[in-house]
Amino acid sequence: MRRFEYHEPKSLDEASELLGTLGEGAxxxxxxxxxxxxxxxxLREVKHLINIKRISDLSAIEYSETSGxxxxxxxxxxxxxxxxSVIRYYPNLRRALAxxxxxxxxxxxxxxxxxCRASPSADTIPPxxxxxxxxxxxxPEGGRTIPLAEFFAGPGRTVLEQxxxxxxIIIPPPQQGSGRSYIKHGRRKAMELAxxxxxxxxxAKDNICTGARIxxxxxxxxxxxxxxAEEILIGSSFDQNTVERVAEQAMQECxxxxxxxxxxxxxxxxxGVLTRRAIELAREEPA
Amino acid sequence: MTKRVLExxxxxxERSLAVASYRSLLDVLREEGGLTGTKKGCDVGDCxxxxxxxxxxPVNACLVLAVExxxxxxxxxEGLQSSPDDLHPLQEAMMEHGASQCGFCTPGILxxxxxxxxxxxxxxxxxxxxxxSGNICRCTGYTKIFDAIRTAGKRMAAASTGDGxxxxxxxxxxx
Numbered sequence: 069m070r071r072f073e074y075h076e077p078k079s080l081d082e083a084s085e086l087l088g089t090l091g092e093g094a095x096x097x098x099x100x101x102x103x104x105x106x107x108x109x110x111l112r113e114v115k116h117l118i119n120i121k122r123i124s125d126l127s128a129i130e131y132s133e134t135s136g137x138x139x140x141x142x143x144x145x146x147x148x149x150x151x152x153s154v155i156r157y158y159p160n161l162r163r164a165l166a167x168x169x170x171x172x173x174x175x176x177x178x179x180x181x182x183x184c185r186a187s188p189s190a191d192t193i194p195p196x197x198x199x200x201x202x203x204x205x206x207x208p209e210g211g212r213t214i215p216l217a218e219f220f221a222g223p224g225r226t227v228l229e230q231x232x233x234x235x236x237i238i239i240p241p242p243q244q245g246s247g248r249s250y251i252k253h254g255r256r257k258a259m260e261l262a263x264x265x266x267x268x269x270x271x272a273k274d275n276i277c278t279g280a281r282i283x284x285x286x287x288x289x290x291x292x293x294x295x296x297a298e299e300i301l302i303g304s305s306f307d308q309n310t311v312e313r314v315a316e317q318a319m320q321e322c323x324x325x326x327x328x329x330x331x332x333x334x335x336x337x338x339x340g341v342l343t344r345r346a347i348e349l350a351r352e353e354p355a
Numbered sequence: 356m357t358k359r360v361l362e363x364x365x366x367x368x369e370r371s372l373a374v375a376s377y378r379s380l381l382d383v384l385r386e387e388g389g390l391t392g393t394k395k396g397c398d399v400g401d402c403x404x405x406x407x408x409x410x411x412x413p414v415n416a417c418l419v420l421a422v423e424x425x426x427x428x429x430x431x432x433e434g435l436q437s438s439p440d441d442l443h444p445l446q447e448a449m450m451e452h453g454a455s456q457c458g459f460c461t462p463g464i465l466x467x468x469x470x471x472x473x474x475x476x477x478x479x480x481x482x483x484x485x486x487x488s489g490n491i492c493r494c495t496g497y498t499k500i501f502d503a504i505r506t507a508g509k510r511m512a513a514a515s516t517g518d519g520x521x522x523x524x525x526x527x528x529x530x
Contacts, residue, residue: 069379
């Protein structure tokens with residue numbers, strides 16, 4: 069591996085100060101499963117690595133019926149995949165976690181690392197955005213809570229400021245009658261980046277949609293919300309005609325590119341198919 | 356670049372090694388540690404040849420910094436055998452089924468299969484596929500590997516329930 073200086077801060081204050089003083093070329097190490105690849109493939113010039121694993125209180129997973137799920141920056145994809153409250157209340161996130169890379173990678177990769185890497189095809193982002201998750205940050209002058217839908221500034225870029233560190237994710241508790249799903253489309257199941265990923269979270273009362281959030285992955289510079297498609301769905305009864313219109317609208321709202329994994333046309337077409345299927349899946353097992 | 360003293364338990368043995376902090380656990384196990392059973396395939400976490408067990412969980416040793424293993428307990432493929440002449444049931448079954456051809460993926464497959472069977476002695480075909488989905492084999496087409504895992508699983512379960520079924524001793528068979 070290419071050489072870098074290694075730091076092991078014991079507190080968030082210390083980590084934040086290191087990020088500030090070391091400047092460009094200083095990066096946070098949590099899981100390392102993306103970062104080490106980028107270092108080896110020379111995609112990222114790393115001069116200083118700041119390992120945050122020795123900082124306490126970043127490994128907690130807490131669930132309550134009133135405040136929902138909160139997990140810290142050091143929680144791995146594998147830990148969250150096995151977490152009973154995730155299995156029970158957030159099957160969409162669970163699905164995304166179980167389809168992320170491999171068991172070995174999931175035992176190291178942190179979910180917040182997957183988020184902060186800000187890849188448009190990241191598996192965990194669509195279900196979290198569809199569920200209305202927020203990200204908590206640390207800053208020496210005081211942290212903030214940012215809706216995840218507003219966290220991304222472009223491929224690989226977030227709104228985190230210099231010295232600001234993402235420390236936790238909060239997902240609201242599921243409402244009565246809500247349902248959620250995530251469908252990842254790829255050429256194979258394991259070690260695959262999503263060609264398209266669609267997450268849907270629905271609220272319903274008396275078989276009428278009262279809330280809908282549709283998040284589209286790998287079809288834009290950031291994970292997108294299909295707001296107009298959601299508007300069509302809200303107030304409807306999930307009849308086939310409406311769902312088809314919602315899927316058609318989601319296709320209009322995405323902005324895919326062609327690359328080695330797929331053409332833009334194919335991606336757009338799959339957004340339609342997967343949006344329809346994801347709505348049906350979310351309706352199958354409402355909370 | 357200053358070196359750090361890394362203390363970890365490898366295959367039950369306490370090791371103390373001076374390592375530069377930018378070195379991977381894989382490189383340190385193979386070079387400073389002299390344990391070359393763990394293989395370096397892709398070196399970016401895709402192939403699974405470098406899989407080792409770290410504090411009870413399988414990980415890609417190429418994606419772990421050696422200094423992150425401070426205080427950790429590591430099991431490599433060398434640690435599967437209780438003694439040089441006493442193979443693990445998985446190793447016996449892999450030989451018996453011809454599940455290793457070039458052999459480069461075998462150490463990682465053995466470690467992953469052990470993790471799978473320790474948790475689930477009777478995996479379905481789907482569970483075997485899921486369990487080994489981070490390990491790439493370019494020779495066998497996986498069929499013989501899966502056969503070997505099923506065989507080993509049955510023998511390990513039988514041995515643990517004490518019905519006296521013992522696997523035949525292939526360790527002294529000709530190569």
